[in-house]
Amino acid sequence: MARSEVKLENEAAQSTNALGPLVGLAREDFVSAVALLLRETASDPSRLMRHSTAMAQDMVKIMTGKSELAPDPKDKRFMDPAWAFNPFFRAGAQYYLAVQKGMRSWLDELELDELERNRANFIANIILDSLAPSNTLIGNPTAQKQVINSGGLSLIKGLQNAYNDLVHNKGMVSQVDKRPFKLGENIATSKGNVVYRDEIMELLQYAPTTDEVYEIPQLTIPPQINKMYINDLSPDKSVIKW
Numbered sequence: 001m002a003r004s005e006v007k008l009e010n011e012a013a014q015s016t017n018a019l020g021p022l023v024g025l026a027r028e029d030f031v032s033a034v035a036l037l038l039r040e041t042a043s044d045p046s047r048l049m050r051h052s053t054a055m056a057q058d059m060v061k062i063m064t065g066k067s068e069l070a071p072d073p074k075d076k077r078f079m080d081p082a083w084a085f086n087p088f089f090r091a092g093a094q095y096y097l098a099v100q101k102g103m104r105s106w107l108d109e110l111e112l113d114e115l116e117r118n119r120a121n122f123i124a125n126i127i128l129d130s131l132a133p134s135n136t137l138i139g140n141p142t143a144q145k146q147v148i149n150s151g152g153l154s155l156i157k158g159l160q161n162a163y164n165d166l167v168h169n170k171g172m173v174s175q176v177d178k179r180p181f182k183l184g185e186n187i188a189t190s191k192g193n194v195v196y197r198d199e200i201m202e203l204l205q206y207a208p209t210t211d212e213v214y215e216i217p218q219l220t221i222p223p224q225i226n227k228m229y230i231n232d233l234s235p236d237k238s239v240i241k242w
Helices: 002-015 027-045 047-062 087-109 114-133 141-149 153-168
Strands: 193-195 202-206 230-233
Touching: 027 047, 087 114, 114 153, 141 153, 153 230
Parallel strands: none
Antiparallel strands: 193 202
16 A cells, blocks of 8 residues: 555656646657657658658748748737748748648658657647747847847847846746745735645645634645645735635
């Protein structure tokens, strides 16, 4: 029984390292996805060659100005008119779309089960998203305009943000400015204590706000992806206080 509990705890702890572009890739999942792609490639090399040839043909059309590849009108990365009217940016977007088209058509043809396909598509999407020209200053017309309009200030702020993310946020992109928030002062202000802690979780017991309480306490389990204070954001936005 004890061994089963330990095994369960270990599995639960490892499961928090879910595949995600912000929390990082679990090494085992990444290696597994790469291995299955190599396996499928080796089983039928002609399939990869066929899709590579089709992608090369798309590249030739782009170089000769005959490509009709265009971003999805709903894709916010390519909303700037320069992507359609500037030859440099239009070609950059089309090269990216050609690679995206080639990889996805190749993946669609692989003989994978549902779990393998989901894993392969997830890895592929992360790789493809990272290759988007909008991720670079030289390939992003909106960012270049902002640099000019701000007199270079936007570039300086961007470098400052990158430095702060590397130094203070473990290299991950910050979603919000954390500096205004102080635990116990203007966030997670409800009184209570940590009554249990291990590598997986902390169990908090909040102090009662009424003279009488129920004999059996209420157990609240917040979403795993959020911080424990998601239910206690501020004195005016606190489920715990309510």
